[in-house]
Structures are given as C-alpha cells and as structure tokens.
Amino acid sequence: xxxxxxxxxxxxxxxxxxxxxxxxxxxxxxxxxxxxxxxxxxxxxxxxxxxxxxxxxxxxxxxxxxxxxxxxxxxxxxxxxxxxxxxxxxxxxxxxxxxxxxxxxxxxxxxxxxxxxxxxxxxxxxxxxxxxxxxxxxxxxxxxxxxxxxxxxxxxxxxxxxxxxxxxxxxxxxxxxxxxxxxxxxxxxxxxxxxxxxxxxxxxxxxxxxxxxxxxxxxxxxxxxxxxxxxxxxxxxxxxxxxxxxxxxxxxxxxxxxxxxxxxxxxxxxxxxxxxxxxxxxxxxxxxxxxxxxxxxxxxxxxxxxxxxxxxxxxxxxxxxxxxxxxxxxxxxxxxxxxxxxxxxxxxxxxxxxxxxxxxxxxxxxxxxxxxxxxxxxxxxxxxxxxxxxxxxxxxxxxxxxxxxxxxxxxxxxxxxxxxxxxxxxxxxxxxxxxxxxxxxxxxxxxxxxxxxxxxxxxxxxxxxxxxxxxxxxxxxxxxxxxxxxxxxxxxxxxxxxxxxxxxxxxxxxxxxxxxxxxxxxxxxxxxxxxxxxxxxxxxxxxxxxxxxxxxxxxxxxxxxxxxxxxxxxxxxxxxxxxxxxxxxxxxxxxxxxxxxxxxxxxxxxxxxxxxxxxxxxxxxxxxxxxxxxxxxxxxxxxxxxxxxxxxxxxxxxxxxx
Amino acid sequence: xxxxxxxxxxxxxxxxxxxxxxxxxxxxxxxxxxxxxxxxxxxxxxxxxxxxxxxxxxxxxxxxxxxxxxxxxxxxxxxxxxxxxxxxxxxxxxxxxxxxxxxxxxxxxxxxxxxxxxxxxxxxxxxxxxxxxxxxxxxxxxxxxxxxxxxxxxxxxxxxxxxxxxxxxxxxxxxxxxxxxxxxxxxxxxxxxxxxxxxxxxxxxxxxxxxxxxxxxxxxxxxxxxxxxxxxxxxxxxxxxxxxxxxxxxxxxxxxxxxxxxxxxxxxxxxxxxxxxxxxxxxxxxxxxx
Numbered sequence: 012x013x014x015x016x017x018x019x020x021x022x023x024x025x026x027x028x029x030x031x032x033x034x035x036x037x038x039x040x041x042x043x044x045x046x047x048x049x050x051x052x053x054x055x056x057x058x059x060x061x062x063x064x065x066x067x068x069x070x071x072x073x074x075x076x077x078x079x080x081x082x083x084x085x086x087x088x089x090x091x092x093x094x095x096x097x098x099x100x101x102x103x104x105x106x107x108x109x110x111x112x113x114x115x116x117x118x119x120x121x122x123x124x125x126x127x128x129x130x131x132x133x134x135x136x137x138x139x140x141x142x143x144x145x146x147x148x149x150x151x152x153x154x155x156x157x158x159x160x161x162x163x164x165x166x167x168x169x170x171x172x173x174x175x176x177x178x179x180x181x182x183x184x185x186x187x188x189x190x191x192x193x194x195x196x197x198x199x200x201x202x203x204x205x206x207x208x209x210x211x212x213x214x215x216x217x218x219x220x221x222x223x224x225x226x227x228x229x230x231x232x233x234x235x236x237x238x239x240x241x242x243x244x245x246x247x248x249x250x251x252x253x254x255x256x257x258x259x260x261x262x263x264x265x266x267x268x269x270x271x272x273x274x275x276x277x278x279x280x281x282x283x284x285x286x287x288x289x290x291x292x293x294x295x296x297x298x299x300x301x302x303x304x305x306x307x308x309x310x311x312x313x314x315x316x317x318x319x320x321x322x323x324x325x326x327x328x329x330x331x332x333x334x335x336x337x338x339x340x341x342x343x344x345x346x347x348x349x350x351x352x353x354x355x356x357x358x359x360x361x362x363x364x365x366x367x368x369x370x371x372x373x374x375x376x377x378x379x380x381x382x383x384x385x386x387x388x389x390x391x392x393x394x395x396x397x398x399x400x401x402x403x404x405x406x407x408x409x410x411x412x413x414x415x416x417x418x419x420x421x422x423x424x425x426x427x428x429x430x431x432x433x434x435x436x437x438x439x440x441x442x443x444x445x446x447x448x449x450x451x452x453x454x455x456x457x458x459x460x461x462x463x464x465x466x467x468x469x470x471x472x473x474x475x476x477x478x479x480x481x482x483x484x485x486x487x488x489x490x491x492x493x494x495x496x497x498x499x500x501x502x503x504x505x506x507x508x509x510x511x512x513x514x515x516x517x518x519x520x521x522x523x524x525x526x527x528x529x530x531x532x533x534x535x536x537x538x539x540x541x542x543x544x545x546x547x548x549x550x551x552x553x554x555x556x557x558x559x560x561x562x563x564x565x566x567x568x569x570x571x572x573x574x575x576x577x578x579x580x581x582x583x584x585x586x587x588x589x590x591x592x593x594x595x596x597x598x599x600x601x602x603x604x605x606x607x608x609x610x611x612x613x614x615x616x617x618x619x620x621x622x623x624x625x626x627x628x629x630x631x632x633x634x635x636x637x638x639x640x641x642x643x644x645x646x647x648x649x650x651x652x653x654x655x656x657x658x659x660x661x662x663x664x665x666x667x668x669x
Numbered sequence: 670x671x672x673x674x675x676x677x678x679x680x681x682x683x684x685x686x687x688x689x690x691x692x693x694x695x696x697x698x699x700x701x702x703x704x705x706x707x708x709x710x711x712x713x714x715x716x717x718x719x720x721x722x723x724x725x726x727x728x729x730x731x732x733x734x735x736x737x738x739x740x741x742x743x744x745x746x747x748x749x750x751x752x753x754x755x756x757x758x759x760x761x762x763x764x765x766x767x768x769x770x771x772x773x774x775x776x777x778x779x780x781x782x783x784x785x786x787x788x789x790x791x792x793x794x795x796x797x798x799x800x801x802x803x804x805x806x807x808x809x810x811x812x813x814x815x816x817x818x819x820x821x822x823x824x825x826x827x828x829x830x831x832x833x834x835x836x837x838x839x840x841x842x843x844x845x846x847x848x849x850x851x852x853x854x855x856x857x858x859x860x861x862x863x864x865x866x867x868x869x870x871x872x873x874x875x876x877x878x879x880x881x882x883x884x885x886x887x888x889x890x891x892x893x894x895x896x897x898x899x900x901x902x903x904x905x906x907x908x909x910x911x912x913x914x915x916x917x918x919x920x921x922x923x924x925x926x927x928x929x930x931x932x933x934x935x936x937x938x939x940x941x942x943x944x945x946x947x948x949x950x951x952x953x954x955x956x957x958x959x
Contacts, residue, residue, distance in 0.1 A: 027782070155753075156753070302777075302803060310775075318803040355937075
C-alpha cells in the first residue's frame with residue numbers, strides 16, 4: 012500500500028522573487044526527511060506555489076517505516092546462569108531465545124529484537140513544523156507576538172493530508188487540516204480538499220496552482236490581445252508569482268507622451284507599474300501597454316481605465332520633471348554636486364567628478380571624454396533621477412543630447428554606469444568606456460584607501476561589481492591601458508583585482524583554471540594582452556608537445572627549489588657537455604631568437620618544440636654532477652630556460668597527467 | 670458620486686464597528702500618521718489597542734505650488750492601527766474597500782512587497798503596497814520595531830491615501846478636481862495651502878531660524894529625557910510633551926530639507942539626532958506604562 016501526500020502552507024502574499032527559492036528548499040528538505048527517516052522516496056514529488064501558498068505533493072509514500080532488527084547485548088559467555096535468566100526476564104524473552112554474539116570484547120549473550128517501524132503519519136506530524144519554519148527567507152517577520160515563529164508572511168492555514176488522514180501539527184496556533192482557501196474574491200474562502208482533487212478544486216476557485224500554467228495563461232491571453240509586447244522574461248516571471256489567476260489586458264495612453272524619452276516611458280511602465288511595453292511594426296514604442304490582472308476578466312473595462320489613469324498621472328509627473336529639469340543645464344548643476352555626498356570620507360560628488368576628470372586624462376581620454384566625465388554626475392540633482400534612480404546616467408545622457416552636446420559626449424554620459432551586471436554590454440564608445448573606467452577605478456581606489464574592503468558577502472559599495480566592470484571594459488574594449496599603474500601600489504587592491512580577473516576569465520569566459528593560473532603567474536598588467544596569452548595557451552594546449560613540456564617545466568621548478576638556486580648566473584657555454592646538454596642550450600638560443608617579436612601563439616609553438624631536447628636532457632644528463640661548477644652551470648641553464656620562456660605563461664602551473 | 674468627506678465618514682464608521690477608537694488628527698505637524706503618539710507610542714507595550722484617524726500629513730519637499738495634479742505638500746492619510754493584528758486582517762481591510770463601494774470582483778487587487786521603514790523613528794515593518802487597478806491605495810505594514818524596540822504584540826498598520834482613493838472612485842485626473850463635499854472641490858479647500866506652503870518651504874522659510882528652532886526643541890526633549898531616570902513620580906512625568914518635541918524636530922528637519930539647506934552628510938547626522946530622541950522617549954514610555 013502507498014499513500015499520496017499533500018502539504019499546503021497557506022500564507023498572506025509572499026514576495027514574488029522569494030517564491031522559487033522557498034520551493035526549492037521545501038522540496039530538498041522533504042526529500043532529506045524521507046531519506047533520514049528511511050521512507051522510500053515517494054515518486055512524483057513536486058512543489059508549486061502561488062503568492063498565497065507553498066505546496067508540496069508526493070505520491071506513493073509507504074504508510075510506515077520498514078521494521079528493523081536491533082541487537083540487545085546481555086551478559087558475557089562466562090556469566091553464571093542466574094545472570095542469563097535475569098537478562099532474559101528483563102527483556103521479556105526466554106533464555107532459549109538468547110544466542111551467543113561475537114563482539115569486539117568477546118562473546119556475549121544477546122538477542123535480536125524486532126523494532127517496529129514508525130508510522131509515516133507520526134514521522135511527518137513531528138517533522139513538518141520544523142521543516143516548514145526551517146525554510147530560509149531573505150527577510151522574515153513575526154506576527155503572533157514577540158517570541159512567536161518567524162516566516163516570510165503570516166501563516167493562515169495549513170493543509171496536510173497523508174492519504175485521507177490529516178497529518179496533525181500546529182504552527183503559530185494554526186492546526187493542520189483539510190481546508191484550503193480560494194482566490195481572495197473570486198473563490199470560496201473555505202474549501203475541503205483531498206490530495207486527489209486539490210488542484211482541480213483550486214482551479215474551480217480561481218487559483219491556478221502551477222506556475223507554468225499561469226505563465227501559459229498570460230502568454231495565451233497576450234496572444235489574443237492583438238498587440239505584441241516587447242519580450243521581457245523577468246517581468247513575466249514576476250507576474251507569474253504575483254498572481255493566482257492572471258489575465259492580461261491591453262491599455263492605451265495618449266501619443267503626446269511619446270515626446271518623452273523612451274527610456275523614461277519604459278521605466279515607468281515596467282518598473283513602477285509592471286506593464287509590458289509595446290512596439291509598432293517599425294520597432295518604435297507604441298502608445299499602448301499590457302497589464303496583467305490577478306482576476307478573471309475586465310468586462311466593463313474598469314480595470315483598464317484605472318490602469319490608464321494611473322499611467323497618465325505617472326507620465327504627467329515624468330513630463331513635469333523633464334520640463335523642470337531642463338530649466339538648468341548640466342553645466343549649471345555642477346556646483347550643486349558639492350552638496351551631494353559620495354561617501355563621508357571620500358567627499359562630495361563634485362570632488363569625485365574632479366578625480367574622475369583627472370583619471371580620464373591619465374587614461375588618455377580626449378576632450379570629449381573629459382567633458383563627459385565632468386558632466387557625468389550632474390543628473391544626480393535632477394528631479395527625474397530623484398524619481399527614477401535606476402535611470403541615473405541615462406537621464407544625464409538624455410539631457411546632454413537635448414542640450415545639443417556631441418554624440419561622443421552624451422553617449423558617454425548615458426552609458427557610464429555600464430556594465431552594471433556581468434551580462435550588460437560595455438559603453439558603446441571609447442569616451443564612455445574611459446568615463447566608466449575612471450568612475451569605477453576612483454570608487455575602488457577610494458574605498459580601499461579608507462579600508463572599505465569587501466569581506467565575505469558584505470560588499471556595501473558593490474566593489475566586486477565595479478572591479479568586474481573595469482575588467483570587462485578593458486578586455487572587451489581591448490584597451491591597451493596597463494592596469495597596475497592605476498592601483499596606486501595598493502597591494503590589497505591588486506590582489507582583489509587579480510581575484511576578479513581570475514573569476515572573469517574562468518567563470519565568465521570559460522578558460523580552464525590552470526590556464527588562468529599559468530598566465531597570471533607570468534605577471535599581468537594590460538588585460539587585452541592577458542586575454543591573448545590565454546587564447547594562445549588554449550590553442551597550443553592540445554598539441555602533442557605542450558603538456559609534456561609543461562610537466563618538464565614543473566620538474567625544473569622543483570629541481571631549482573630543492574637546490575635553492577636563485578638564478579643570477581649566466582650559462583657558461585664552455586662548461587656544457589657536448590650532446591644533449593649543449594644541444595638544449597643551442598635550441599634555447601634559437602627558440603629565443605625565433606620567438607622574439609612574434610605573436611603569442613607562434614612563440615608558444617616554438618617553445619613547445621623544445622620538448623624533445625628537454626626530454627633528452629633529463630634522460631641523459633645528471634643535473635647533480637659531482638663537479639660543483641658543472642652542477643651550478645646546469646642549474647643556470649635550467650633557470651634560464653624557465654625564466655626565458657615563462658613570460659607568456661608559467662607552464663609549471665599547468666596541471667598535466669605526466 | 671461619493672465625496673471625499675463621505676468616503677472618510679464611511680471608513681471611520683467601518684473601523685468604529687470593528688472596535689477602533691476614532692481619534693481626531695493630532696494637532697502638531699507630522700509627516701505621516703505613523704508619527705502621531707496614537708501610533709508611535711501606543712504600539713509599544715502589551716496593551717491591545719485599536720484606533721483610526723485621519724491625519725493631515727505634511728511633506729514640505731513634495732509641495733508643487735498646486736501645479737502638479739498628483740503631488741501635495743499636505744495630503745490626508747487614514748491611519749488604522751489594529752494591535753494585535755487579527756488573523757483576518759486582510760479580509761477586514763478588503764471589506765473596508767467594499768464599504769466605500771468598490772466591487773472587488775470587478776477590480777484588480779494585488780499585494781506587492783513593500784517593507785516600510787522610518788530611520789527617524791527607529792521603526793520598521795514588513796508588508797505590502799496594496800495596488801488597486803495599478804494604483805497604490807494603501808500601505809499595509811506589520812510593525813516589527815518601533816523606537817528601536819521589538820514590539821511585544823505585532824500591530825497591523827493600514828495607511829490609506831485618501832486623495833488617491835477618492836480620485837480613483839470619482840474618476841478624476843487631478844486631485845484638485847475631486848469633490849470634497851457636494852459642490853465644493855478639493856481645490857476650493859486646499860489650493861491656497863499648497864501654493865503658500867510651497868512658497869514658504871522652498872523659498873522663504875528662514876533657514877537660520879529653523880536651525881535654531883531645531884536645536885531648541887531638541888534641547889527641551891533632552892532636558893526631559895535626562896530628568897526621567899531621577900523622576901520620583903514616574904506616572905506624572907511628561908513624556909507626551911517630550912514626544913511633541915521630537916515631532917517638532919522632525920517637521921523642522923523636513924522644512925530645512927525642502928529649503929535645500931541640508932547636505933546629504935548633514936542629513937544622516939540630523940536623522941540620527943532625531944532618532945536618538947525618539948528612541949529615548951519610546952524606552953521611557955515602555956517603562957512608564959508598566
């Protein structure tokens with residue numbers, strides 16, 4: 012016999028973005044519970060959620076644990092009969108039932124007792140409260156009183172059914188049962204359910220339990236609206252978790268608002284109203300939007316009219332800000348930055364701007380770049396940015412364009428917060444890249460200089476993101492700017508950036524970790540060069556000579572370390588033994604000449620061709636020659652070889668099977 | 670069509686029927702209904718309490734000279750405190766919307782995460798902004814901490830934006846066009862307030878004098894708070910007047926802010942000063958109530 016199981020945690024509205032994580036944990040903890048309780052994992056375990064419920068269902072749970080045997084050890088073999096009888100009596104068995112058992116301490120009497128498995132209902136009833144309250148949420152609350160349980164939002168009902176039976180437990184004064192609740196207004200507030208009819212009864216009460224089904228309903232609904240929204244998977248995911256019964260509707264706004272910048276209109280619709288924006292056939296923003304309701308229909312158009320009125324008010328606000336802000340030019344706003352603090356100990360945005368301007372010059376920026384840097388932060392005092400902070404930079408760029416600034420300048424201002432995330436593009440023009448670099452480098456230098464260094468998950472100034480941005484711009488913008496001279500000799504900042512460089516090439520670009528180690532160990536400063544070296548190592552790696560040579564380089568490094576040989580001695584050709592030793596020396600000299608001035612890949616190929624000579628040397632020549640002068644000369648040869656050919660990558664870092 | 674005042678009558682009636690004391694607005698300038706002693710002090714301690722009141726809420730920086738149809742220097746909040754929050758609090762809240770004639774089966778209601786926080790009061794809570802057809806009509810908060818103190822009983826705080834709600838119900842695009850009473854518009858009643866206070870707050874308020882006032886009220890509050898530990902008769906000690914000084918400081922701070930007289934750095938400092946007062950009064954109040 013096997014039983015279906017249903018658990019529903021009925022809550023008040025859970026923040027949409029926390030739902031997927033909570034479900035994942037719920038499923039994992041339940042699986043772990045089955046495992047540690049020795050309950051055969053049921054099949055068909057699935058988790059679902061709407062804003063008001065987290066649901067876990069499983070099929071085929073056994074009604075109880077399997078029985079187990081347990082050995083009860085009694086007196087030793089040599090014990091008198093009386094002790095034996097006493098033990099048997101105490102265990103409630105006959106002496107004949109006892110048998111001799113081999114234990115590490117010798118032979119003992121004992122007997123094998125059958126332990127009945129616990130009922131699944133019992134196990135669940137004990138474990139579920141802890142399992143539910145153990146779900147981690149980024150921010151929790153209490154609601155029953157100061158020492159009450161904590162959860163993401165108040166728990167208002169609990170359904171827990173194993174087969175037809177309620178799994179009894181209580182959380183925060185709520186007893187588990189078989190009564191669920193439908194959509195807040197379209198459904199019944201009290202619905203008796205079983206594991207079998209749960210999903211159907213919810214659907215009858217205007218709750219679509221499956222997120223996939225809600226997503227499909229939104230997509231199909233939009234398809235029927237005869238307008239095509241700009242694709243927006245993040246917004247779609249949000250709406251799926253913000254609704255129990257989603258229905259899209261289309262609305263319109265007056266085309267007069269299209270005179271406002273598209274960026275502002277889209278931000279209002281998307282971020283503030285959760286609307287999809289719509290483009291016309293020519294790709295231009297259309298005066299329409301799509302909202303997704305949490306209800307079944309809008310027959311009288313009331314919801315549409317309401318949303319249209321809200322959007323009109325928001326657009327009016329935005330237009331008011333747009334017009335007010337333009338009474339003052341960005342240039343005129345510059346002195347006002349003295350009153351906007353960047354960081355208490357790092358001064359105002361005016362000071363930051365001055366530092367950025369100097370940095371842009373040092374980075375080789377032209378006059379456009381310098382002007383963009385000077386005006387880059389001026390939008391911080393605009394009403395529009397105060398209202399839509401996520402548009403900082405963009406708004407400055409738009410105002411600069413409206414003021415007639417050249418493209419090089421306004422685009423640079425517009426883009427200079429990019430890339431904010433790893434998947435973001437870098438600024439589109441050189442000026443923007445330099446302003447963005449200057450901004451991020453200044454933040455990194457400033458914060459590190461006053462000890463604001465990220466630790467663990469604490470990174471309040473988003474310095475990791477800033478560093479990542481610097482690296483991405485330098486590499487993808489192919490800027491031949493050496494990075495190290497801009498780090499003010501701050502070794503903590505250098506190693507912080509080195510970590511980020513490592514992360515970038517390994518995690519984002521997919522280079523192998525030992526390749527990144529090898530290239531970094533050879534030294535770094537200009538990042539495009541680093542990338543080229545990595546590409547070269549990656550290309551030469553599959554060739555037959557490379558990995559064996561890398562293994563030999565590791566051997567050389569070990570020999571030098573054991574000999575505590577620090578280098579500094581030139582190879583004396585006269586002391587070289589003819590044959591493999593002088594052959595290797597000659598080959599080195601030749602490769603050195605060949606590789607000089609070549610691109611990384613041919614240079615590496617030339618180096619790799621040394622492999623037979625190196626192998627032969629180790630085969631035939633004893634480094635630890637009895638004659639000290641010869642020994643040191645051989646160490647000098649190996650040292651030269653290692654030093655000479657490790658400027659592209661330190662091959663000894665390459666992990667090989669040799 | 671229901672007027673602004675009818676909507677207020679109905680909501681007060683609704684909450685009175687659910688056990689709320691109906692209070693009149695607090696008679697000092699506040700930025701939000703939460704700041705009134707009826708909320709800030711009453712949510713502390715273990716005494717259950719239910720109260721509802723309309724509080725004119727002054728936000729000097731939000732003034733727009735009466736030119737913006739949606740932004741006001743002084744707007745009206747209906748503040749409802751249910752301490753402790755009943756299990757069906759959301760149902761009760763939705764019922765209040767139905768009581769003013771909103772048929773929720775024909776509208777779209779969503780609860781979107783919005784956790785309220787007031788650094789000046791050392792207060793925060795967990796909750797939502799309630800969206801009706803895309804319009805934020807209510808801030809719904811389960812208070813967790815007030816005056817830096819973890820609350821014994823968790824109150825639900827419902828803050829209705831009355832002008833927005835009325836504009837929604839009356840289908841008006843401008844707040845000034847809504848009917849306050851039959852034949853009297855909101856503009857008739859409030860437009861002059863909006864214009865004159867905008868002029869004062871943005872252009873004419875005497876910055877030097879405001880700084881002095883801030884200091885005077887702060888000093889008075891401190892004087893009382895310092896006398897508190899030694900006070901022989903705790904029951905008659907004037908903590909409520911001490912709290913009035915906190916409210917004064919807060920409003921003066923907001924006015925200075927709208928005058929552009931406070932830099933971001935100073936801002937943090939002044940907020941910390943006011944919070945220190947609020948936290949001091951809250952701690953003393955809890956002690957006094959025991």
